[in-house]
Amino acid sequence: MSDKHLSSQFDSELGSVSSRVMELGGLVESQIRQAIYALSEFSVEVANQVTAAEAKVNAMEIEIDRELSSIIARRQPTARDLRLLIAISKATANLERVGDEAEKIARMVLSIIGTGAPRALPSLELRVAADLASGLLRKALDAFARLDTAAALAILKEDDLIDKEFDGFVRKLITYMMEDPRMISPSLDLLFLAKAIERIGDHAKNIAELIIYIVKGADVRHSPLDQIELVVK
Numbered sequence: 001m002s003d004k005h006l007s008s009q010f011d012s013e014l015g016s017v018s019s020r021v022m023e024l025g026g027l028v029e030s031q032i033r034q035a036i037y038a039l040s041e042f043s044v045e046v047a048n049q050v051t052a053a054e055a056k057v058n059a060m061e062i063e064i065d066r067e068l069s070s071i072i073a074r075r076q077p078t079a080r081d082l083r084l085l086i087a088i089s090k091a092t093a094n095l096e097r098v099g100d101e102a103e104k105i106a107r108m109v110l111s112i113i114g115t116g117a118p119r120a121l122p123s124l125e126l127r128v129a130a131d132l133a134s135g136l137l138r139k140a141l142d143a144f145a146r147l148d149t150a151a152a153l154a155i156l157k158e159d160d161l162i163d164k165e166f167d168g169f170v171r172k173l174i175t176y177m178m179e180d181p182r183m184i185s186p187s188l189d190l191l192f193l194a195k196a197i198e199r200i201g202d203h204a205k206n207i208a209e210l211i212i213y214i215v216k217g218a219d220v221r222h223s224p225l226d227q228i229e230l231v232v233k
Helices: 003-041 044-052 054-075 079-115 123-145 148-178 180-218 223-233
Strands: none
Touching: 003 054, 003 079, 003 123, 044 054, 044 079, 044 180, 054 079, 079 123, 079 180, 123 148, 123 180, 148 180, 148 223, 180 223
């Protein structure tokens, strides 16, 4: 079998597994949208739909990992191809964890509804942060599909906005709990929910860092932004 034929087969396998990752990303994005809607409308039905989707997300992660293991064993890739496969595996894990966070949001919404006083709490700000996190994940998936390092760098900068939203929201919740002890239990639910939203932004950031790893061969995790900018240029 010619090297050219082997290369085309490998490219086909890479394309197939990359498509599966994008499919997983679409499923997880749908989970987030449903979770945000459940929060916005305090919908038990939609929250239950989010939790029900978790099994499919987990199954897809396992399938993709199995396919990646098979490719690595058969093709023994090196250099950028190996980096790409490693990054796909890590991106898949991050997407599965985003699904976990969406499920957590749905469970928290159900818990808040169960307290009987959900609309007395400042959930509007939380929905703004959730929209930011969802948008960041969408940008990360698009940048990953195109291996766009400039877009990846922009995502790393944008993640700071979600962190600031989270900090401001925590301060507001503390005020609510101090003013009315009856709000402590539902406020704690919202606090865990806010943390779940922040984690979605963190996973989008992780995917952005993987793009730079694939293209530049540099591990920029835990690096300051000014150093990452030098790597991307």
